[in-house]
Amino acid sequence: MDPLAGMDDSSTDDETSSQTTEDDPQVPEQHTQRPPPPPIVQPPPPAPSASNVPRERPHYQERHVLRGHTKSISAVKFSPDGKLLASCGAETVVKLWSPETGDFIRNLAGHTEGLSDVSWSSDSAYLASASDDTTIRIWSVETGITRKVLKGHTKWVFCLNYNTTSNLLVSGGCDGDVRIWNVARGKCMKTLHAHLDYVTAVHFNRDASLIVSCALDGLIRIWNASNGQCLKTLAEGHNAICQHVQFSPNSKYILSTAHDSAIRLWDYQSTRCLKTYTGHTNSKYCISACFSVTGGKYIVAGSEDHKTYIWDLQTREIVQVLEGHNDVVVAVATHPTDNMIATGSIESDLTIRIWIDRGPRSAA
């Protein structure tokens, strides 16, 4: 019924209401049989922060436009040392850029089909890429050589992530499987038959004890990484098919984006939605969101209205909108140490834009 009921703070029943109501007793996996969802009640614009302290606002400005991709971009990622930006898209190569100068550095070529995701090892020495050729490649960034080809997925690999110590990789495929890989040997350690539909995001928590995954079946699942057991399932509203999840930097919360044009911050221990960020458009594409913690604390996400939105983490207000792309912004990344954002767009745009924040004066 109420799409926001699942986030209600006031009740122990919020898990229930996010799932099933007396009108709709189906379990959410069977979403094909569900009656069409009732119209969404748009939440009123969030009230300004109760505190009197004026919150700082970001002042991001476009710095570079990186051209070179010939097909839709699917992911952009800063290296953990901040020196490089990796991007991938529907062509078969990973591109490396210098975020500082905007220069193109090199292609990592070897895959035979398009790419959906890339992930950096924490020492920035290796890069893993997920491809539609059903393999994952681990590249030595310095030499550009493939160090390992991870084979095992039976369909397109859609998403992947290293753990913090970078001895493990987790990947999600379009067969609904989540696989955990031993990076040193290049072997699959474990396969979780996690979902019934495309797995669109997987992420380790800080100490790699948990994995969160989400899929187009509308569910977010939390797994015990060491034994592969499912620990919890979070389900959003019926129309909120989730496409991206990640743990917060301290691994206490989960950030998810969904097709009801809402980004949610969950306390997964209590299965409660703590924050909802709205105002952008997201009902069709797999759009990622990310935390920005280098300046103020923000949530950054692309949108189908060709813009990039920045929300204040606490107040949920939109504090800046970045305009420049002329197609859907699907990929965003924030720099690990600087106030820098990279965004990537699809078909009729095909650019990566680097935005930096030099403080209020430069914006004036």
Next chain:
Amino acid sequence: MNELLSNPFNTLSHPTAVQTNLPALALFSKFDPTGRYVASARATGSADVWDLETRNSIRWLDGHVKPVTSIDWSHKSRYLLTSSKDWNVVVWDLASTCDPPQRYSTLRFDAPVVSASFHPKNSRIILVLLTTGEAYLCDSRKATRSRTMLKEIVDDDSDDEEMKGEPSSRSRTHMTVARFDPAGKHIFIGTSNGTLLVFRTRTKTMIARHRISGANVMKGIEFTKNGRRLVTNSSDRTLRHFVTPTYSEAVEDGTAPGGVLEQDLEPTHRFNDPINKTAWHAMAYSPDGEWLAGGAADPAAHKIYVWDLSNDGQFASTLDGGREPLVHLHWHPLKSLIASTTNQGNIFIWHSPNPERWGAFAGGFEEVDENVEYEEREDEFDIEDEVVLLERKMKAEEEDVDILGMSVATSPPNARSSVGVHGPSSASAYASSAPTRSGSVNERAGSNERDPTAAQQSGAAGAGAVTNSGDSGMRVDTPDGLPDGHGGGGALTKEKEKEKEETPGIASVMDQDPDALWAGEEPDDDVPGLWKMKILIEGDDEE
């Protein structure tokens, strides 16, 4: 924090089943303090480091020509020490990017080394025991570089007869086991005649001698993580569990009348196998100090005995690991995992398996163990205006969240009170007007953690009930749960006071405690976050 998700009862049980078998050709194996690795020693003189996550051997440390006799990890796992029968102690730096790793430093002695261990606070201070029965404290810090032999102080006068008349050997007792206590303040040395000698680490002087009646040759000493209990293994095939003695200022400084404190120690518990009378190869406390595991020296079986110390040392169970006899065991520093080594060199990793909870696959579904009569709340089927609901929700969302702080992340109770509770008035308002849609028990709550809140809502709606949900935090760090009954009452109350004094935190203790200050001066660079162990990829795949 996932402990809460995977283990709803928040208790650390003991392991019950073998999870993994590492074919390590090991003599013994030891977890590192972070719990990510296992180091194993080989008879060939090399040592391996295993990654527990990938179950791969990730480093091969080749530094000795004779069997390795002991391994120790520095306090934050950066350095690894191996001692060997080839008279050497080698320190390895795991932050080194060389492959194979090169030795970081070597200490050479005049006899085979029985054991060596790092000071718990500073890896530049190493305690070494030789087969000659001598112990050395080696300080390799620039300012205080030294190698000091730890000498037993013997009274040469009158009470010779009292000490059973062993005049020739008395000048030098054979030391058979040497360990730092977990704070590094004292060194405990077991001897071949059943005494425990205590040295103050900073001054390297002996401050106490404890006779343990009936113990004979001391074979091992282990401490609980907080250092308040210790267990000894001796040649009389008995494990003795003690309250760690504490010493007065005068004894510590050696200014007490009569010099060295002479005291008999009476164990609070004795553990042995009354039927087979097996000896013990090794013993280990669980991280919370509530369990004690003993590895039986059974020549034909792999048996680990587990005692429940929180339950007055009652025997809990025997873990049977098959036919390969056990030679060593070590408990994980944080979790319910034990690594036991067989005489064939295999390392068994024991764990306590969680039963798969299929209910976790459905969102908002809770498994109940037995039928529960569901009592609906007063307002459970009240219909509320969606606008009101939405408003309340928006208000709730204004609470600040902390996405960076780790302290919040590891202590759910605080997070609950900071995120979920608005103060007494608003909290009770929420609870009493909670919207509801379902009546089924199974659909009620998704997580065990919410149960206290549920109870609150069905009963009195008060803010206090929300905040108390945190009592079930992880119990690893709490003071050990031994009942106060055993041991001398006076000593225990004194110890309690000491516990209170010590609680204010490491920083303030560091300011006052000269021993901690001493270990802290010229610290080693074993600082988490400042070093990393490089992931080495084996071979290339390039087609």
